[in-house]
Every structure is written in C-alpha cells, then in structure tokens.
Amino acid sequence: MIMRSNWKSVGVGVAVAVAWIGSGLVAVQAASEAEVTDFLARIQSDQGATRVDAIIKAGPMGAAAVVPLGQVAGGDNREASIAAQRALRNIAAYAGRPEAEAGQRKAVAEALTRILDQQYSKVTRCLALDLLSITGNDAVVPKIDALLHDSDGDVADEARRSLEGIPGSASLKALIDGAGKAQGRLRLAIFTSLGQRAAPEAAEVLIAATESPDTEVVLEALDALARIGIAKDDRVKMPSWDGLNESQQARMANSWLRWADQRAVKGAVEDALEVYRMVFDNAQSEHLICAALIGAAKAAPEPAFEYVVRALGRDENTVRMVAVRILEQSPGDDAKIGKLLDAYRNAKPDTRELIIRVLNAWNSKKLAL
C-alpha cells in the first residue's frame, strides 16, 4: 500500500497492464503484472537505496516493464526518471544474454519500439533508439526507419545511428533507401553509416550521389564508396580537382588511398597500384606519399620495390624513414642488393647512408640465420 501511494499517475498503472497484456510474452517466461507494478513503485521511490535495488533487479522484468518505464523516464520526477533510464538499460542487457530465452530479446526490442512515439520524451525516445542498436533485429526496423523523417533532427540522427548499429539486411536497406530520400546533414550522415557498414549493396545509391552539384555530397559519397572498395565504375563522377579547396583536395586524396587499400584487400592489386603510383608521383604532402608507399609495399612488395628505393632519395625525412623501414623489414635477395647498389652509385650522401643501413640490416638477418 505504501508503494502504491508513491505512484505519480494512475496512467502508469494502466500502462503496466496494457504493456503486460500486449507484450506478446506468452511463449516467454515474463514477470507478472503484480511484479511489474511493484517494480515500478520501487523505481519511483523517494529512497535512493530502493531505487538502486530496483535498477539492479530490473533485468527479469523484461518487455512488460519497458513501456511504463518509458513513461517514468519522461516524467517530472528527476531521480525516478534517471532510475527508469538505468532500468531500461539493464532490461536490454538482460535480454541480450547469450543464455536468454528464445524470444526474450525480440520481445524487449519490440517493446522498445513502443516508446519511440512522439508522446514520449525526447530523452526516452533517444535512449530507446540507442538500446535498439544493441537489441534490434529486422522486425523492428520499420518503426526506426519511420523516425528518419522525424521533425526533430536529433531524433532522426539517433534513428540513423540505431540503424547503423543493428546488423542485418533490413537496417541496411532502410539506410540505403534513406540515402536516396534524406536531405542536408542527415543525408551526409547516412552516407557515413553506409561507409561504416561497407556494404556493396549501397554502391548504387552512392554512385548516383556523385552526380550531385553539392561538393560535400559528392565527397561523402566518394568516401563511403572508397570504404566499400567497389570495382572501377565509369558512372562514378569525380569532382574537378582544381575546383576543390585544399581541404577538400586532401579529403579526396585520402579517399583515393582508402579505396586503393580496400581494392588491395580484395585482391585487385593493379587497381591499388595505379593509385599508389599516382599519389607517389604527384602528391605534395609527405604523409600521402608515406601512405602510398606503405600501401604499395603491403599490396605488392615486388612491383613496389622500385618506388621504395626511389623514396630513399626524396627530400622528406618521413618518406625516407618509411622507405628504410619497409626495406629493412623485407627479405633482401641478391637481385635487390644489386638494385640498391645501383642506386647507391648516383645517390646523394644522405641517401647512401640510408642504403648502407638497409644493407646492414639484411646482412645481419642473413648472419642470424
């Protein structure tokens, strides 16, 4: 009786009943209506220790407690709201245990979608989206997808984050569809999500985006395509290099290198080497040349050897040191020794010193063997 008198609104009690009945937990062992009611009362207790105890024991309350907790989380009682949010986290964590009953996680995920409605507070909705990123599945994606169009930009972005986190084809499809429809910053954010997922299925919508007159749209689409590592495609439109400012040029170069790295991973070594060579021969920034050398040496040590040796003679110290390290770590054979000695003939004094260092390293390895 004392616990019941702590209720702030009868609505919470009704919500408990509705949630319990509607939770679809027939096949899953669920907390009883009375248990959930008692639990809610303890979450809203004036006593901190009581709230903490309820939070710790929240897990088994399961899906039935989600909707009423969502209401408390958005209420005026600050400490009860905080306790309710922590309890929701514990319910999501409990449902995600490897040994959880089949259907428990699905039930909690489904219940979380019910507190995405606009009647719930922004904090509650965003928390639910965050918890869905670690409990969600294909079935809940449509309700999250709908929030990509929410009038609150923060909520829409949280929906995007949630979709990015939920594994599976439904969330990916929602992001791909969203990429074609969303505008402004959200659209760019969806591109980054598709890049992080690195899913080939996203290629078409990203390729289409490279036609945009908005340079930012094109650059983000290119970065996402680079992360996917698509095969060469004539439909990909590159912006004019001279039309980009320095910062944009740097981003573009970074995307090229990233694409080359991905192509190398996929076994398309020639694609990768083409970019590495271009960067090595044309880039003005030493860090890009370093990246090209490192990428080339990893992807194709033999063809890259010539570039690595040439790098020993460059002015940039960082480039020279990368070249030295690559050579020292590679096996030195007679052919390579011969090429290094050839290079030595016409090298500047400082480059000769580096060549000697590499030859010594190879010699030491041979002696050690």
Added chain:
Amino acid sequence: MSNQDRFTRRVFLSRSVAAVGAGIALPYVIPSWVLAAPGRPGANERLRIGHIGVGGMGSGHLNYVKTHPQLAQSVALADVDQNRLKKAAELVGGSPRLYSDFRQLLELKDVDAVIIATPDHWHAVHTIMACEAGKDVYCEKPACCTIAEGRAMVNAAKRFDRIIQIGSQGRSTTAAYYACCYLRNGRVGKVSKVACWHYENPTGATNPDTAPPPELDYDMWLGPLRWRPYNKDCVHGNFRWLLESGGGQIRDRGAHVMSVALYLMNSDHTGPATIEATGAPPEKGLYECPPQMEVIYTFKNPDWVMYWSQPGQFPEEAKDLGNNKYGAKYWGDTGALVVSGGDGGTDTEKKAKEYHVPIDGVRPYRSPGHHEDFFNCIRTREQPIMNIEGAHRTASLCILGNVAWRLGRKLNWDPVAEKVIGDEQANLMLYRPGRQTWHL
C-alpha cells in the same frame, strides 16, 4: 652501435666497396641535416604545435610548451568554448591563431603536430583526422571510448606513418622505470597478481538540464557522442562521470594505473582472457558510474590476474609513497612491489629505486620525459613509450571493464581477434556509430 653491428658493417662494406669502387666515405651517424627536410623540423628546430582543447588538461600542455621554448612553440589553438579559447590565448601570449573549429587548425601547413586535450569521446575522431591531415599527435588518455575507436586510431597511425603518444605519462616517470627494471629482472619472481586500488567514483549532478551557455558550441562539444540535453554538471571536466563520455575512474585514472601495469608486465600487445565486473549504481544524480567497483581480469600465457578495485585494499607499503591514493601492488612468487600513482606523480618502493640492473639484465626503454619523448620521436620516427597500440590495449581494459559492468555478466575475450566470444550483444557494444557525420 654494438660490436656485432660494427663487424657486420665492416664485412658488408668490403663487399660494397668492391662493388661500387674504393674511397667512399661512409659516416656511422646520420647527420642532423638529414633529419631536416622541407616541411619537417630539423634536430635543433622548435616544433610548431597546434592545441585542440585548451581547458583543464589542455592548459597544462600549454604551460609545458610555454616553459620549454627550446623544444616547441604553440602556434594555433582550437576550442569549442570561447571563454576557454580567450584564456588560453592570454596564457600563450603573442598571437597564436585561434579557431572554434579544429578542422581549420588541421589545415595549417605550419603545424608539425597537435596536442589533443578534449573530452574522451572526441579522442578518436580528432586523432584520426589529425593523422589524415599529416600531423603527429599527442592525445590525452584514455586513448578511446570503444574497442573499434582504438583500432581505428592504430590503423590511421599505420596508414600515414604518424607518431602518436597517448598521455599516460606515468610510463615516463623515473619511478615507473625503476619498478619496471625491478620486475622485469625477476626481483619478485613470476608475477601472478596485480591488485589496483583507487578511491570511489563521485556521485551527484542533480542540477536540471538547461540551454547551453552562449560561449559554448554544444553541438561541437557533443561531436560524435550521441545526443543528450545540455547539463552544466556533465560538460568540461565532468564528462568523466558519465559512462559514454568519460567512463568513470576506471577509464580516467585507470588508464594511468593500468598503463603502468601493462608496461611493467610487458603486455602491451595482448589483452585479458576474461573480464568480470561488479558494483552498484549510484543512488542519485546523473553521474552513473558505480561509486564502488571491482573488475577482475584474467590473462593467459603467461597466466596472471589483475584486480581493479574501488576502493580496494590500501597496501601498507604505500603508506610512505607519494601520490598514494591509487596505484597497484604486484605480487610475485618470491616477493611483491608497490607502485603508487600511475600518472606524473608515480612513486615506488626504495628497493626498486636502489636496484642496479646487472650488465646482462633487462633494460626496458627509458623515456626522457613524456613530452620530450614525443618530440624526439617526431624526429626519429621511432615509436614513443605510450604509442597508440599500447594505449589502445590499456584503454581496452578500461572499456571492457565497463562493458562487463553494464551488461552484468562475465565476458570471454579473444585479444587477438578483439572480440567477445559467444556474446553478440557485447560485441555490438565494441563500436558505436558516430553522431552526424563524425565517423572513424
């Protein structure tokens, strides 16, 4: 240069001289002018530093650079808080360039390196973008907030061959070096247990949410962190007490104490096999880290256990040591050693300080000082003492401790694959999507 090196060099030289002709002078030491190059500082030139985040820890770095003008100079500052930016500019003096948006600072060609002292949730994005801009990086600890962030930082450093030093400066202290020599030379035998102690997490933050103040760009302060309403109790230094932004003492000072532990245990390239955590949430307020916490990490091959305990058991030997509110005791089969602190005020027992490493003993790398080590490595391109791989492994311990606590269950960890074994939900928590377009 060792005698072996000199011998092999002479052997090789005789062959190479025969190949290319006689009378070629070959110096043993690379002259300093070789280390200078267009766009890179020479051995005697000051490094030009850009500072991203100039608040609490950031002002400490500004002071360091200011009092070491022979090593470096602060040429550009970036902060999302206009008041902090103005105060930092006054501290630096002269006319550093000032930015609200760090991206503009990263575009500067005359910045050799950046020092990042922003809240933890920004560390990964700032560091990765700095590497992509060609800058070497000193970033405050902990390195990252998720396993995926740390690995992305390591990859960025490798892609562009950038030097990254993470601010676990305990490793650069004399006491940590002595303790490392003592342990690595077997003075306590085989270490089977490391027991960390640290005082409790703060509780509180009962002020209501409000609109952010005009001087703070809250949207940029949040950056990659998921949206939450502004609350003055949760920004700037107080970001530490929320799990997503700071992770509590285990991630804050735990990154110091456990960094020293991994250094002493020579375990920078591995991780635990299991992690378990207990602790009750706080009774009130927004701060959500458990006031008291216990995390147990088990390591395999070699086998040892580490305890992170708040408050933990204060060892008697720490009574007379400096900075002893936190630290770790290392238990071996023939003895034990206490190392207090873990950050700049690290201290250890007299027996370690007085220990002399034998001629054929183990001598770990000795840092000349955390900033100096970073500045040196910018020139030599060698790895600093708290390089990003080791820092990522340290932060991983802190992160996994919190994940185990949040999920309320034991985690079985594969330190090679960096995955939780048999727990899909836990694995989903190793990465979190960035807000807006902020991504790894």
